[in-house]
Amino acid sequence: MKKGFTLIELLAVIVILSVVAIVVIPKIQEVLFDSQDNAYNLLVTRIENKANDYLIDKDLANQVITGIPLDIYLSDLIEEGYLETKELVDPREEKKHIQPTESYVRFSLEEGNLNYKAYLVIR
Structure with a gap:
């Protein structure tokens, strides 16, 4: 008796693997996209936090408290380290x-709270 697989068995395995790939690949892509979005959100949060540190270190909060929005450009954050x-x-x-x-973090006073949001230009 010969050892090995029949053509039907091989085709069945190929079909099963194809079905698994059709189901699994989109899930893997979804996980990758989600992780990239999470990394981007962390980057934005880091930039906003660094701008907040800059605002405090440079004692610029008084300008925002008076009701005048303040834009801190990322180039200033880079220049200042x-x-x-x-x-x-x-x-x-x-x-x-x-x-x-071209990218900045805008600080503003809304309903008595200091708010900030990053506006990023990506190319």
Whole structure:
């Protein structure tokens, strides 16, 4: 008796593997996209926190408290050593970079609370 698999057995395995691949590959892509989005959100949070540190260190909060919004550009954060240029890579698409001269964090006073939000230009 010959050892080995029949053609039908091999085809059955190929079909099963194909079905598994069809189900698993989209899930893997979803996990990858989610992790890239999470990395981007962490980067934005880091930039906002560094801008907040800059605001406190430079004693600029008084300007915001008077009701005048304040924009802190990423180029200023880099110049003052709060950020490094190499940190400004978009984790969702590594060939794209956050433009420090066009991107900023805006601080404003809303309903008595100091709010800040990053506005990033990516190219």
